[in-house]
Amino acid sequence: MQIYHSPWSHAITDDLVQESFLELLTVHANDLVAQQRYGLHHFNTAAFDPVMLDLYDQYRHQVIDLLPTLLDVFPQHRPFQSLDFVAHLAVQPAGYGFRPHCDHFDKIFSLVSYISPTQSQGTHLHFQPNDQPWTTVPWQPGRTIIFAGINDTTWHSYASGDQARTTLCAFFVKGGTDPTV
Numbered sequence: 001m002q003i004y005h006s007p008w009s010h011a012i013t014d015d016l017v018q019e020s021f022l023e024l025l026t027v028h029a030n031d032l033v034a035q036q037r038y039g040l041h042h043f044n045t046a047a048f049d050p051v052m053l054d055l056y057d058q059y060r061h062q063v064i065d066l067l068p069t070l071l072d073v074f075p076q077h078r079p080f081q082s083l084d085f086v087a088h089l090a091v092q093p094a095g096y097g098f099r100p101h102c103d104h105f106d107k108i109f110s111l112v113s114y115i116s117p118t119q120s121q122g123t124h125l126h127f128q129p130n131d132q133p134w135t136t137v138p139w140q141p142g143r144t145i146i147f148a149g150i151n152d153t154t155w156h157s158y159a160s161g162d163q164a165r166t167t168l169c170a171f172f173v174k175g176g177t178d179p180t181v
Contacts, residue, residue, distance in 0.1 A: 001013040001069075001073075001146070003073060006134070006135075007125050007126065007127045007134040007135070007155075008125070008147070008150065008153050008154050008155075009073075009074055009076070009147065009148070010125065010137075010145055010146065010147040010154075011073060011145070011146040011147070012137055012143065012144070012145055012146075013143070013144050013146070014140065014142055014143050014144070015142075016059075016062070016063070016066075016111070016113060016142075016144045017059065017113045017115075017142050017144065017168065018055065018058065018059065018062075019142070020055060021052075021055040021056070021058070021059055022115065022141060022142050024051065024052050024055060025052075025089065025115045025116075025166070025168060026115055026116045026141065026166075028048070028052065028089070029089065029091060029115050029116045029164075029166035030116065032089075032091045032166075033091060033093075033164040033166070036093070037091065038091050038092060038093050038096075038164070039090075039091065040088040040089070040090055040091075040169075040180060041088055041089040041090075041091065042086075042087075042088045042180070042181070043056050043060075043087050043088065043089075056087070059087075059168075059170075060085060060087065060170075063085065063111060063170055064085055067083070067109075067172065070109050070146065070148070070172070074109065074147070074148035076148065076150060077108055077109065077148035077149075077150070078105065078107075078108050078148070078149060078150070078151075078174075080108050080174045080175065081174070081175060082174070082175030082176075083108060083172045083173065083174070083175055084172070084173050084174075084175050084176070084177070084178070085170065085171070085172055085173075086170070086171050086173055086178050086180055087168065087169060087170040087171070088168075088169055088180055089115070089166060089167075089168055089169075090166065090167045090168075090169050091164060091165075091166045092160045092164060092165045092166075093160065093164050094160055094161070094162055094163050094164055095160065095161075095162070096159065096160040096165065097157070097158070097159035097160070098157055098158055098159070099129075099157055100124075100126045100128075100129040100130075100131075100155045100156065100157040101129070101155065101156070101157070102149055102150065102151055102152060102153065102154050102155060102156075103149035103154065103171075104149075104179035105149075105151060106173050106174045106177040106178075106179045107149045107171045107172075107173055107179060108148065108149065108171075108172045108173060108174065109146065109147070109148050109149075109171065109172040110145075110146070110147055110148075110149055110169070110170075110171055111144055111145075111146045111169070111170040111171070112144065112145050112146075112167050112168070112169050112170075113142065113143065113144040113167060113168040113169075113170075114139050114140060114141055114142065114143050114144075114167055115141060115166040115167055115168055116141060116164075116165075116166045117163045117164070117165070117166075118141060119139060120139040120160065120161055120163060120165050121136070121139060121158065121159050121160070121161045121165075122136045122137040122138045122139040122143075122158075123136065123137045123145050123156055123157075123158050124136050124156060124157045124158060124159075125137065125155070125156050126155035126156065126157065127155065128155060129155050131155075133157070
């Protein structure tokens with residue numbers, strides 16, 4: 001995990017998503033795109049087969065085990081009493097873009113892993129919402145950007161370009177909330 005502090009604290013890692021899980025997510029994402037089933041696909045639904053859910057469960061435990069490290073790496077984070085873990089597969093159509101924003105205030109830690117296609121646009125990081133991107137986390141399937149959302153600080157945006165874009169989005173959220181539904 002490589003830590004960066006500009007334009008705000010974030011980490012990048014290329015080994016969080018197990019290769020077999022990445023391969024199955026890619027196949028599943030391609031099927032969803034072929035069916036034009038865009039949007040958020042939550043792992044707590046019957047939309048995923050048992051093998052995929054087993055690999056997801058391994059991923060979930062791996063990320064939960066990472067929490068003490070995240071608390072050390074990102075000492076500045078939103079306050080919370082307890083944390084829950086939520087995740088989904090986000091499938092956006094070609095030409096989709098999301099403006100600069102800071103994650104929902106109930107999201108404490110965000111982990112966004114690039115799934116498919118092979119080449120796409122990464123995540124743009126901004127100093128301010130109206131600024132051009134200061135940098136872009138390059139797209140590479142399996143790459144993950146991790147950060148602690150901070151109001152009016154962790155401005156980021158993304159776009160799918162000329163192909164559909166799929167990411168695995170995982171969050172530690174304030175206990176009892178799920179801002180992703």
